[in-house]
Amino acid sequence: MTLDDGRRVFVKSAEVEHLAAWLRREHEVYAHLAGSFMPELVGFDDDGVRPMLVLEDLSHGDWHPSWPPERVRAVREALSELAAAAPPPNTGPVRETFAELFGRWSEVEREPGPFLSLGLRSREWLERRLPVLIAAADSAPVDGSALLHLDVRSDNLCIVGGRAKLVDWNWASLGNPDLDVAAWLPTLAVEGGPKPWQMLEGAGALAAWIAGFWAAVAGLPPPATAPTVREAQRRGLAVALDWVDRELS
Numbered sequence: 518m519t520l521d522d523g524r525r526v527f528v529k530s531a532e533v534e535h536l537a538a539w540l541r542r543e544h545e546v547y548a549h550l551a552g553s554f555m556p557e558l559v560g561f562d563d564d565g566v567r568p569m570l571v572l573e574d575l576s577h578g579d580w581h582p583s584w585p586p587e588r589v590r591a592v593r594e595a596l597s598e599l600a601a602a603a604p605p606p607n608t609g610p611v612r613e614t615f616a617e618l619f620g621r622w623s624e625v626e627r628e629p630g631p632f633l634s635l636g637l638r639s640r641e642w643l644e645r646r647l648p649v650l651i652a653a654a655d656s657a658p659v660d661g662s663a664l665l666h667l668d669v670r671s672d673n674l675c676i677v678g679g680r681a682k683l684v685d686w687n688w689a690s691l692g693n694p695d696l697d698v699a700a701w702l703p704t705l706a707v708e709g710g711p712k713p714w715q716m717l718e719g720a721g722a723l724a725a726w727i728a729g730f731w732a733a734v735a736g737l738p739p740p741a742t743a744p745t746v747r748e749a750q751r752r753g754l755a756v757a758l759d760w761v762d763r764e765l766s
Contacts, residue, residue: 525574526559532567533742539687540568542607546686547572549605550664553680554595575682578675584710588676592669592701595681600663600694611659611667611692621729622650631736637755649765653725661693669701671708699723703756704749713760721764728757 518528531537547558547570556573563569612619625632626647633640666673667688674683699720702713713724731754739747 525576527556527572527574527576528569529572530567530569536742537566537568540570542687542689543685544568544570545607546605546689550602550686550689552598552602554599554683555686556682556684572684575675575677575684578677578682580671580675582671582708584705584708587679588681589705589710589716591676591679591681592674593698595674595683596666596669596694596697599666599683600697602664604664604691605689608664608689608691611665611690611696614690615667615688618730620655621733622647622654622725624733625729626651631734632732634736635751635754637751637758646761646765650725650729650761653722653761653765654729657722657726659692659696659723659726661696662691663694663697665690665692665694665697667692667697667700669697670704695720695723699727703727703753703760706756707752713756714763719764721761724757724760724764728754728761731757 519525529540529543531540541563544558544561544563547555548561551557556575558570558572560571561569562571608614625643629640629643632638633643638646665688666683666686667690668685669683673685674681676682695717698717699713702711702716705716706712713720717723731750735747735750735754737747739745
């Protein structure tokens with residue numbers, strides 16, 4: 518939007534209950550966190566129904582999902598800076614804040630149909646691999662005190678002046694900084710970047726955790742507020758499964 522004084526800003530607003538809650542959480546993060554890795558907060562308004570978050574306009578940034586080494590390096594540098602930052606209020610451990618992200622392979626074990634419907638692996642593969650996947654994901658080193666974005670992907674970042682800026686901060690939490698990197702790597706590979714095992718060696722347990730997150734949901738009907746998300750999850754899962762097979766064979 519262009520304001521009366523000529524400034525350009527980016528406005529996020531929503532009244533769907535869970536999206537409105539995400540915006541309120543984003544405002545809490547923006548109000549207490551600043552760095553080269555994120556846009557500036559311009560303003561916020563909340564009438565109790567439809568919050569409005571006003572941010573620095575980043576439309577001049579490079580949003581194209583291409584991954585030469587310098588762009589990959591910029592994201593890694595941004596995540597390193599973020600990991601060292603002081604956390605905003607109400608930022609809890611990822612294991613507690615997002616407990617629903619854990620135990621996903623056990624969900625697949627109870628109801629394998631949606632996963633198998635994706636056609637990425639056979640029933641025989643799943644039955645053979647499930648004990649290893651469950652054990653690896655449950656032991657994944659996700660805990661830590663570093664500040665995480667936890668939703669790093671190309672549509673949530675751009676490059677400005679050689680620096681990566683991240684948007685969509687409603688998943689900010691505390692954990693192992695490798696988790697932010699691991700969660701990004703499958704979609705990085707989907708978009709032509711390096712393979713996960715080239716970026717983060719010996720991370721089979723994290724690979725199993727990431728794969729489980731998508732395996733439990735990618736075969737489900739899409740939510741009304743994100744009609745294209747399942748195909749994106751399927752593509753990321755395909756890479757994550759290759760990563761798992763390579764690391765946990």
